[in-house]
Amino acid sequence: MQPVSKLERRVITAAEQALTHQHQVSLIDVLTGLGWVSHRQVEVWQQGRVPDLESLTAVSADRITDALEVFHRWVTSRGLRPSEVGYLSATRDRRPLRFTAAGRPEQELAFRTHWMPADLPERQRERLTAKQSKALDLVVVQPLKDFTCTGCGQTGADMLTMEDAGPLCLTCADLDHLVFLPAGNVALTRRAKKNSGLSAVVVRFSRSRRRHERQGLLVEQAAVEEAERECLSDEDARARRRERDRERREVADESFQQELAEAIARLFPGCPPARATAISRHTGVRGSGRVGRSAAGRALDPEAVTRAVVASIRHKDTDYDELLMSGVPREEARDRIRADIDLVLDRWRHQR
Template sequence: MPDTESESPFIVFFSKQNEKCSRCSRPIMQGALLCVYRNHKLTCTGCEGLGDHLLLPAGDVALTRRATKHSNVAHPVYSPEKRRNRYERRGTLVEAYALQLAEAECEADAADREVKRAKDAVRREKMDQEYIAVFAMRIRQLYPSCPEGLESEIAMHACEKHSGRVGRREAAREELDDESLKLAVRAHIRHTETPYDKLFERGYKKEQARDAVIDIVNRVERKWAAECLDNAPPPRMPA
């Protein structure tokens, strides 16, 4: 079950099937909201004092923050996400008057918040470009013999927004370590310098395909990591 900032003994979910409240015995239909205690006891929202609350869908951060502030009791709502093996927050239960106040506040300063969002977007874009440039520079330092301009291509791919790739991971962005850089380079080599993708088409599983091309990946990586002969100091003549 997800951890919540609330001290409530239960979590609110969308019901996956028809259930029955353990207190009032009323039916809880599939898709309706129900409260699940840590001991798996199920209750309806009415028995928990949430029956008159409104569900504010997730997505509008400002509206949710303000409605939660104004509501005497606010409760997050979750649903299980099987594909990602985790719980996704779907919204927040808030009191009706609290939502009305929050909507009025958001409408009053909508123009100011839009200006701020635009400025923040420009600032984030600049920071992203600077981060990608540093990422590419570090790749060139670690792999001085990789093809010209390839470091930028790898950096842009690894740092693509919302991709979940190594360059977007929080740990990598906080401290750009060599391991993150090497993972990005090895992934690029795997997809562009080996038959890795074709092995998938032939039915190979991920680990099987990786094992099949690992020697090629290692060989190309060593080649790119080697110092360019053009940049190497001239050999010393024997005395």
Template sequence: MELVVFEPLKPIHCARCRRGPLAHLVRESGVPRCLDCAGLGHLVYLPRGHAALTRRARAGSSVSAVVVRFNKRRRRYERQGLLVEEGALARAERSCLADAEARARHRDRARARRAAEDVRFTAAFAAEVLRLFPGCPAGRAQAIAGHASVRGSGRVGRTAAGRALDELAVSVAVRAAVRHDDTEYDALLAAGVPRFAARARLAPRIDAILDAWRRPPSAAPGAAGAGEPSEAA
């Protein structure tokens, strides 16, 4: 049977040694006893809140007791913690510390792995931008990819379609970048222009930029070899 120790709600003294008021007490035949008089004075208190520590301390302690306190509002006793042997608690704390260090190492490895994955994904996204828009400057393609693929941002690059490098998703990211960086779209919104109205007003200019980027650099108007005779000709 599990030993139960009480946290009193009012000042209570031990009926045997008169020590008090008691932080914890045991009731023997309805009479309050301090932990020393009850033979539990060698135990230490472990508050609730750390399930692994509590489980290990209890398993390693030859004697333990549950500490409860009466909740007047709910009209029931509620668990507050555990009394265990000091050596068992120390061993449990060392075990939990070792686990915490192992978890920290695992988190570090996972963080490094995600960072490497993000670098590879951003590079792949930039390459897809340049495939769809070969006239886009390489620096802009990298910037667009970096912005769209930030982990946890909720941007198009982190959607399922974006992670799959879907052409539509990549195109949406490029269009959004042009809208914000190459037009006065943000200024219009700040001036109170409705979002859809601002987008409609700027759509022709954005389309013109995207059309230019869809052409390879050699096919740009006025570029050498783009339909005009060269000097050698």
């Protein structure tokens, strides 16, 4: 009988602990259990901010291969059953995550495979596999300092998303139509997320705790209102709604919004008056960073007004948000719905 190496003991200990706590175990569980990659680094990888997980590990690829061989001998000896899990990034395109730099199929499969007890009920096995395969929430960051958007080149926005080219402001990421719902009311947050076709988790880095902490959600305005109606039986929800109404009144610039609605009506006489009013209210909120609050928007520049109308049509009259949530890249989604937008614009320009 060959003596058990130190690596073998450590791999088996990490695997046993993961299996006990989760009823399943993967190679990533082993690597985090060994301390070769941290949970924080795994989170960075899941957010799509690095090309592969291997680049974050503290050991060489050969060392990972050694651990994988020990791990496979252990799962065979335990009679565990494999289930392949899909890993998707928390980016707008929901692209598959890559585990290794080389990306060889057999290596990628080894990471994607989760191992479960043979006697685990099939329903529980399917539930665990579905949970692991579910794409993570989109993530929006409240930066600690100013950043320059790689899309429009502007500096100083309140929130950003990270893509391959770098940080994007919410306008360039097509998330500026969403409203911020602060964390604190679990029921309201849960219902708003459920009711919103498009949503994103907002986080902020804590220097003292050295981690990103959840601040709230970006969700559709209608989803918040529906969630508030569902929570009206709760006194806390009623108080929150009063507070939100007060905040809305404070940031509303009614005079400018009226002028913006009139400008929309001049450029697009076929636009329903109620819709023009809704567009002006949405894009004209102080501090929102939307088109209506830009210098051109405040000057009622026709191009800026048109951009505000196009943004509204994109989110309200096409299946653009559904395409994004299904993983279609932003530029491809825009190409698909461009003709639909042009039809609405043409109708609004010529109908009275």
